[in-house]
Amino acid sequence: MTDDNPKLYDLSRRKMLAGLGAVGLASVGAGLGTSAYFSDSESFVGNSLTAGTLDMSVTADVVAANDYWVDQGGLDISVVADSEDPVVGLQVDDIKPGDWAIICFEISVGTNPGYVQVATENFAQSGGVNPEPEQAEEGDANNDADLGNALLTTVWQSYDDSGDRAGLSTLDPVFNNASDLLTIDYADPDEDGVAGPDAHYTNAVEADGVLSGGYVVKDDNGDPMMVGSDADGSDPEVADTYEFCLLLELPFEVGNEIQGDGISFDLVFETEQVRNNDTPFANTTATPSP
Numbered sequence: 066m067t068d069d070n071p072k073l074y075d076l077s078r079r080k081m082l083a084g085l086g087a088v089g090l091a092s093v094g095a096g097l098g099t100s101a102y103f104s105d106s107e108s109f110v111g112n113s114l115t116a117g118t119l120d121m122s123v124t125a126d127v128v129a130a131n132d133y134w135v136d137q138g139g140l141d142i143s144v145v146a147d148s149e150d151p152v153v154g155l156q157v158d159d160i161k162p163g164d165w166a167i168i169c170f171e172i173s174v175g176t177n178p179g180y181v182q183v184a185t186e187n188f189a190q191s192g193g194v195n196p197e198p199e200q201a202e203e204g205d206a207n208n209d210a211d212l213g214n215a216l217l218t219t220v221w222q223s224y225d226d227s228g229d230r231a232g233l234s235t236l237d238p239v240f241n242n243a244s245d246l247l248t249i250d251y252a253d254p255d256e257d258g259v260a261g262p263d264a265h266y267t268n269a270v271e272a273d274g275v276l277s278g279g280y281v282v283k284d285d286n287g288d289p290m291m292v293g294s295d296a297d298g299s300d301p302e303v304a305d306t307y308e309f310c311l312l313l314e315l316p317f318e319v320g321n322e323i324q325g326d327g328i329s330f331d332l333v334f335e336t337e338q339v340r341n342n343d344t345p346f347a348n349t350t351a352t353p354s355p
Contacts (some may be wrong), residue, residue: 073231116216118176119293122147125154128224128310129232130166154332155313162323165314167233169224172282172307172334174293178300179336180345181292182306184279185272186331190211193325194325202321212269212326224310237309267329279335281345282307282321291339291345 123146127134146152155168172181190210201207222235223348267275284290284302291303315323337345 066313119179119336119338120147120175121179121181122173122175123333123334124171124173126169127195128167128169128226129228129230131164133161134166151331160315162315162317162319165230165312167224167230167310167312169223169308169310170334172292172304174336176294177292178291178303178339180339180342181282181287182279182337182346183276183282183334184333184335186274186333188269188277188330189328190270191327191329193327196324199321199324209322210326210328212315212323213328214268214270215315215319215323216269216328217312217316218269219271219312219314220272221310221312223308227273230312230314233310233312251279252256269330273330279346288347292336293339 075237123145127148144152144154155166157166174181190213192208194209195208196208199208203209220237222237223233225232225234282290282292290307291300292305292307293303294305335346337348339345342348
């Protein structure tokens with residue numbers, strides 16, 4: 066006997082359960098993205114780090130001089146060193162006994178406080194021409210270079226614009242400190258700015274001996290001086306600027322032994338940051354690790 070009616074379904078109980086199970090798994094999968102677990106989120110946005118700056122400038126002014134030095138370059142000439150390129154400094158020819166000039170240096174360190182070091186480099190002496198008066202004075206024809214020992218090169222604390230050496234009131238203790246720098250006794254000048262007979266002022270050779278290795282400018286306590294600006298200007302130990310004046314003088318008493326002689330040198334100023342710097346100008350640079 067044939068079945069003329071088609072089967073509307075052919076499902077066993079096992080097939081039905083398996084089908085329902087598949088539907089159930091699909092439902093569970095669909096619910097994974099909407100489950101309301103406990104959660105939280107915090108953010109720090111707009112983070113930025115900017116390196117600070119440390120920029121020094123040095124201004125040199127010829128504030129007083131005798132007539133010859135005035136004729137060579139004039140007074141009130143200001144030379145500013147404030148770039149990577151070196152600046153040509155003092156160049157005077159044909160100086161004679163009695164010539165003198167006072168040059169004041171103002172050191173400024175911007176943005177952050179810095180320590181300051183002053184150094185001489187490339188100091189050299191030359192015998193130059195050797196005329197007969199020089200040979201007669203020295204007693205031979207060896208043509209010794211004597212200008213460096215004859216030229217007074219003395220650092221003073223300040224100058225009061227008097228127009229003469231009388232404006233130099235106090236020898237600068239930063240550079241002229243017998244216990245720290247030179248075993249030489251110094252004396253303050255008299256009211257005319259002239260040294261007493263027992264006073265000894267640094268000459269160019271002695272000054273180079275002190276500064277050739279670099280000298281860190283110190284405060285009254287003998288600690289490296291901080292020059293520049295602090296964050297809010299509240300630190301009294303930070304000086305806005307540092308200034309010293311240099312007297313260059315060829316005394317009348319020198320005589321013929323320096324005829325034709327010459328000296329040359331570079332005066333170099335450096336600064337290093339104060340922060341995290343316990344040994345200014347004595348640090349070494351290590352190659353950073355990748």
